Amino acid sequence: MPMKCLKEVDMSSKKLLLDEYQRKYYDVEIQYQMVGTVEKRIYVDEMAQFVDTYYDTDYLDKMGIVSEEVGEDEFHNNNQMFAEMVAPDRVEEEELHADMEVTDIFVAGSSEGSERDGEEIWECVICNNYFSGFGNNPDPIKDDGDCCDACNTNQVIPARMSELFEEQQRNFTENMS
Numbered sequence: 001m002p003m004k005c006l007k008e009v010d011m012s013s014k015k016l017l018l019d020e021y022q023r024k025y026y027d028v029e030i031q032y033q034m035v036g037t038v039e040k041r042i043y044v045d046e047m048a049q050f051v052d053t054y055y056d057t058d059y060l061d062k063m064g065i066v067s068e069e070v071g072e073d074e075f076h077n078n079n080q081m082f083a084e085m086v087a088p089d090r091v092e093e094e095e096l097h098a099d100m101e102v103t104d105i106f107v108a109g110s111s112e113g114s115e116r117d118g119e120e121i122w123e124c125v126i127c128n129n130y131f132s133g134f135g136n137n138p139d140p141i142k143d144d145g146d147c148c149d150a151c152n153t154n155q156v157i158p159a160r161m162s163e164l165f166e167e168q169q170r171n172f173t174e175n176m177s
């Protein structure tokens with residue numbers, strides 16, 4: 001057994017007895033559908049500068065807007081279409097979140113879990129005992145989940161070592177042929 005420093009933070013998994021009281025919970029995922037309304041003022045006397053900077057004549061042609069008429073000091077179709085085209089691009093992030101209205105709520109699903117003293121409890125995917133604290137990656141013994149320290153030491157690490165050894169053997173044989 002290696003000596004343990006007294007102040008060492010305990011990063012290992014703790015084995016739990018299942019008859020001890022556990023708080024059970026459901027983590028429920030809720031999705032909100034929202035509508036946000038923003039009013040954006042576009043000044044006619046500022047339009048001409050946008051035509052050069054952000055939107056070129058070819059693009060406006062494609063949108064059916066006569067670029068020479070954009071920014072004329074009048075109310076007409078081309079100015080209105082241009083205003084409606086540039087306004088969404090000029091909305092700031094803060095303006096967007098200011099006035100949100102929830103239109104629908106879905107519950108996407110839920111997952112079960114349990115905790116004791118505020119700590120999550122998980123099952124070792126190899127020995128099926130219950131633990132709290134930090135688990136270990138069980139690859140290559142299992143594809144997902146966590147395994148306990150004992151299984152990590154006794155099964156996972158030896159399996160990785162032998163995989164590594166086999167790979168070295170393969171490379172060695174390939175190099176010889």
Ligand SMILES: [Zn+2]
Nearest residue numbers: 124127148151
């Ligand atoms: Zn285990």
